[in-house]
Amino acid sequence: MCGGRSGGGKVAAVAAGLDDPWARAVLTAVANPADELLGRLLDRCGAAPVVAWIAGTGAEPAASAELAAGAAEKLRTRLDRWRARYERLDQDAMRAAAEAIGARLVCPGDPEWPTQLDDLGAARPYALWTRGGGDLRFAALRSVAVVGARAATAYGAHVAAELCHGLGERGWTTVSGGAYGIDGAAHRGALAADRPTVVVLACGVDVPYPCGHSSLFQRIAADGVILSEWPPGTVPSRHAFLIRNRVIAALSRGTVVVEAKTRSGALNTARHARELGRAVMAVPGPVTGEMSAGCHLLLREWQAGCVTGAADVLDQVGLIGEDMAPPPDATVLPRDRLDPTSAAILDAVPARGAAGPATIAVTAGHDLDTTLRCLGLLAAGGFVERAPTGWRLPRRAAP
């Protein structure tokens, strides 16, 4: 965890040698997401030098010439655009907006960063703005994306809600957009099972879009995560939804399309899932309407898995006999393999309710920095999770 929460002094740092997290926050505001040229540049030389270069306070990174081989013109055009936006960016206002709503910035390398997003390669998000009481990495460890049409039928909405309720009951997290129709029904089904859900927005995490979902987003924020690649205050654009879809696909083990016409944003998410090697699943429906035609197309032409409920989904993405156990490719370790410090800090997390890091540090007998670092690692391992009031043991499926 980094950025927003840690307070002021960042603007001054731009001139001197700004920290990497805030540089990434700046990039979410000045660059379009999924810019692979920028992504490669960040991989080579880190965010701070790139932003210093954009700001005109630092030299051109050495790697840029190499990366721009044959694309010098392209990089120059981008730089002009980034600079124009950078000059208009009010960093203090951005930070204030984030703090006002309790948004935090999650960057690659942070304990809360869901490492499955790294499968996006150079197109992985520069950083994620998040909001809500859940721990993103922990919530997304065993998650399924459930997406579909805005103009869903009653059938589709019913099936999406039932499916996500069933996934929730089995300890799986639902990831979706926040749109009307299938997305909304998916979140509601998961919430009805008392499971946190993850909503990936194509606008700022403080922008209730669609506005009819304001109260739904409030419910999601309680225990779940609202996240976005765009900084607070950003209003959604048509193009943003398609860019956003790759994050939904990459966060989860597989994507289920519940209802979709043959031309649909949900099929775009499914395409990302397929490209990422994630499971692609579709719920069949009546062939007499057009709302399931996209699902049938996936079944027919993409060999998508035919799923009719949560059990079918877990057959496709779950681990046989380990539905309630941590997945082997996550970093979850058995409790008795923790190092003594982490074990002590885990023991200091209360069995009921949550505690702040200072309380935990005192109970465990370690300093605050060590405690925060260990809590982050413990969260990444699924041993603890972030709650609105501090850190707590996971509600279910504790390893």
Place this chain on the structure above:
Amino acid sequence: MCGGRSGGGKVAAVAAGLDDPWARAVLTAVANPADELLGRLLDRCGAAPVVAWIAGTGAEPAASAELAAGAAEKLRTRLDRWRARYERLDQDAMRAAAEAIGARLVCPGDPEWPTQLDDLGAARPYALWTRGGGDLRFAALRSVAVVGARAATAYGAHVAAELCHGLGERGWTTVSGGAYGIDGAAHRGALAADRPTVVVLACGVDVPYPCGHSSLFQRIAADGVILSEWPPGTVPSRHAFLIRNRVIAALSRGTVVVEAKTRSGALNTARHARELGRAVMAVPGPVTGEMSAGCHLLLREWQAGCVTGAADVLDQVGLIGEDMAPPPDATVLPRDRLDPTSAAILDAVPARGAAGPATIAVTAGHDLDTTLRCLGLLAAGGFVERAPTGWRLPRRAAP
């Protein structure tokens, strides 16, 4: 064609040396269908010696000892059963019943025999009793089986009818089982497209089962084919339906299941289709009911093709760019490659209406035997078809 129509003298022939077709007719009455031991025996030594052996008027066929190696007891038990039934069989009554309803017997090797049934190996029917104005072989050349639940929903019945109507419009024949629900809707959809359809019964072709489909069977008989492995007068038994299903699967290029529970006779037909290397297809439906659960099971676990209409079905069984053309594995030849005698006889078939073989023979200037033989071959090639009043040119898709 053989048997029923050619009249009397057959009973006497049993004692002397009965003809193969009538011997097969007798076997449909005395043996259970799909008896592979009997099937192999017939392949080795022909039907007449086997029936003579059963009748006690002929020696045990030499092949029987070899075939029964290790199964002597089994063959003995069968023989006892066949003999018991043979003694009770009134062959005159069987022939009279067949003649009364205009049933004909189609045997392996006959021009009207659909050679795709030979894929059943030793389990192919001994002979088929047929009724109706259509030519079985021609009708089944490009056919699809459409089957499903008796207790179909309005949705399923609608989809089955639409599907078969669409297949009919594209020149494809629907094969189904005559039951209430999906089967009936399938036949009706095909008839509404003015296409003959093929119904495979599990009882005698004169037995209207279910009785509510009496008038449907009458409509099918006008231009289509009603067929059965059981002799006229046979009432259906539970077991017969499952035996019958292999014929539905083998006759057609592929089997479409429209609605079925997870335990269903339609899945049995699909299993036969899969074993025969035919396409297996399923129509998806709402996941909220149980009537499409069998279809979803086929999609999920059997990798069945997901079909939503006739076009999808033809994608699975049709030939790209040749939907209206004869299939390459059939014996259809271009008209200009016919031998001169066949060409003359084909020219003698009237352009409108039908003509009897004697009329055609006179017009063509050939004798009746030659004419009948050539008409059989022309029918097998799809150039002519049998009508209630003689032979005629096919109504559609003439090669």
